[in-house]
Amino acid sequence: MDRLKNILKKSLILSFVFIFTFFFSTTKNYADDFYRNDIKVVVKKDGSADIESVMDYEQTKGSEYYIPIDNLSKSNIINFTVSEIVDGKEVVYKRLDNWDVKKSLREKENKCGIVKKSDGVELCFGVGEYKRKTFILRYTVTNFIKNLNDSDMLFWKFINDNLQAPPQVVNITISKQNASFDKENSKIWAFGSKGKINFIDGKIVFSSLERIKSNNYVTILSKIDKGYFTGGEKIYKNFDDFKTKAFKGSSYKKNRKKSSYFKVFSSPMFPTLITMVVMAIFSKNMIKKKFKGGYKAGDLKSEYYRTIPTKQWYKLSYVLECAGFSGSEAVIRAYFLNWIQQKLLIPITEEKGKFIFKKEVLSLKINENIDYKFVDETEKILFSMVEVAARDDRILQEDEFKSYLKSERNQREFKRLTNALDDLSVEFVRENNFVEKTDKGKWTYNYNEKGKEFTEKLIKYYNYLKDFTLLSEREIAEIKVWKELLIYASLFEVTKTVEKQLKKLSPEVIEDYDIDVNSLHTAMIYSYVFSSNFINAYESSVERSSGGTGGFSSSSGGFGSFGGGSGGGSR
Template structure:
């Protein structure tokens, strides 16, 4: 029995040691720059430049699949030493030496794998060039594509990605002649100096991360060969499904739940001590990209209930600090909280209007009457109110559709409010000494006061989510249904908070009736502003979700 236990322990030790060595020697791609040049016929010449450190394996590869109506040509690979030699029948099982300095293409049942020999271990730069024929399709009313430039099927995901799209004929792209959206990663996409530029802000880390870009072009900029017998709106509708371009305030933030703590049987204590070092190293290399999330989860777990609006009720400062530490998933929730606060403070008055449509069917609409500008501090509400004045016209009564049309045409104005709120919140946090300026790391960069404020936000969020368990009845209903719900909206948990409030206060009161109605109004009008602006194609933050129906580039 003892020999069996010792043998098992030894096997575990050997297995973990080998895995640790694999982790230490794993391949790494620090960044990929993708340059896309679009030609008049809709084809595109694509150059991917890889900066990487390969220490194992024999080849690098890029899957290019789902080329519906497209084709691939002019494939070329080179490194610092020059152009590689093309091999007609690429053998993925060939040796390292047989692949060195060579490249080739493997035909799959869904497309291609572009392959090349690693050639030598260590730091290298590869240039992978190819042409996608018929990338841009000619749709009804618009031309465009929805293409996956970096996909989850790659063996090694890059840390940073930049995609630059340029028109070969010299036409400058901007929001007047094009629309842009990005999916699958945390980053930005913008019009910059006549080009489209998308880039990651955080590493691609999970098996589902990718870089998908949708580009819409006005007719007349080019003459695409591939003609598609449907509207580009149908392509856009499919891509926006599941994305945060389609605004929603009810989010399920996994960081709100503390991580599960693994436990092992007593009889393996000896094995644990014998394997602790390689196991620790292995976990470090495999899970290091999840460190920020684990640290946030640990902070949340230890946060004590906080019963007041965070940071003395400052929406902007709370928004910035909560966003930096993943307590907010959707920037549109800031707009929703500002709407709700303006309604609660008498700046806006909801008005229900009924009308009779076709076939005698009664329709109900909610308008907003603009009464007075906000008197409370905060740049978000003041800028939003000014925008509503412009959208409403001379009667100062704003219809939902009226606001949606205005924001679709003036999408930059909504994004300016978000950016102004970020700057205002950042300035406030700096003034109240939230940061330790000597440290650059986000977590250690908080001062003691900053850590306290962050714990207050987490504690307040936890307090709202556990409200019924606490059975809190010492807070005035007006505060619960107004101030608490405003910040619950900001934190993206309004629906869950309302459920909790109703369990403690099951009897309908004027406060609860108003709160339900006002929250409905703020939600609808947030969709009319933020979603209209986000979906307009003017650029800005990318969406992790969505991007479905892409017409090529990677696995589905």
């Protein structure tokens, strides 16, 4: 009897395992796959556009595929057709005037239609047998081009966000009928996902660089000189009205005025340094939440804190940014100063040019004879960029960052680095319990009392350094942490004030406390020059994209476009 029970027990277990395995083997792949979407757009002189969308797609559920297209304004979708590639030949689907979403899989097979909504349409077609297929959708958009006061405009959302199965690869090609798009007559930008947009052979070409995710989308904006289009939708606005809205929250930037900070470091020996600038690196890929509830630059005036807030200054990138200071660029600047202080980088001058055209240029020599320990992987990655930029001679010159960042791969690495600095900052805040949690234990971006107290120390220490000239010689002589103090002065961009006061010290104080004012001056100049050169070289590469001549897309922004919508897929 016991033996029979054991046999039954084993049989039940094996049955359960079989059912469990079968269930997961059949449901594991129970998801649609959108392998590739190639879209071709031909814009005609009358302002309309013929669009062809080739979908390499496999549907595993539902009876149809649908694409919402909203925000049509005065545009209409006409001449909609769907076909399928079968054995290398194109099989055209039957177009139904009234599409019924409730019909069965078989009833919708080889058919297509349009569902009209109050705010747009849905392009629909039956998928038939569940297997990988190539579909070709074609349709015309009237009034695709918008005729503005100062230019014509193309502003269309081609790939929706919140698709059930986003395409893994997206390529979009936009051409003019019997004419071309180029840098002379057009400006271009792309939003919503990581990709590149460029002028290629008279066409606007967008290519994704990473797999599209559900929260991604692809929107293309183009400013086009007037003169080619004879029709389109007339909108009594200027292009900048749309561009401003599209750029909001994106990594594209408006033109900004340059800082004259380096005038304080002017020197007859280095006249070119006067024009160097410290600028923000770039807006984040995504719209990050700001830390709230803490003190900011300008608060707590005339209140001071005389101790460094934390020795982990390299983790303050996003904390500083939210407090009104520079963010990741401040930390990069401080790293350069620290490397010079620690003699990992040695400031030198080199002669460049020949004969009467010779001039002295700043350089940094990598010290091979020092055992330097990096604080974390992020610092190590940043320094490795310096090493690669310096090339074989291990001497970094001012213009070598520009050459280094010509590579798109290096641009992406630098962008990842600055994002990593901000992520490190968020981790620092959480590790120290500086922000509140929700009832469910999820971190917020709201400072608690402990976090507010930390920002108070940070701002009071900033005030202390900013008002450094008010300190007496005795107070300065009592300072024991000069290297850390200068790091924070660099973070807060008040090194000029600190240096000015140091120059007033008596020779006795300077000798007693081993303060080399000339070395400090050199270290501060070089750290600013080379960190800013690095940042500005990256800035230039991004500005080329921001200027509308092509380059990287922005992973966010692009709001205010026409067409597209949210959602879509199988149903």
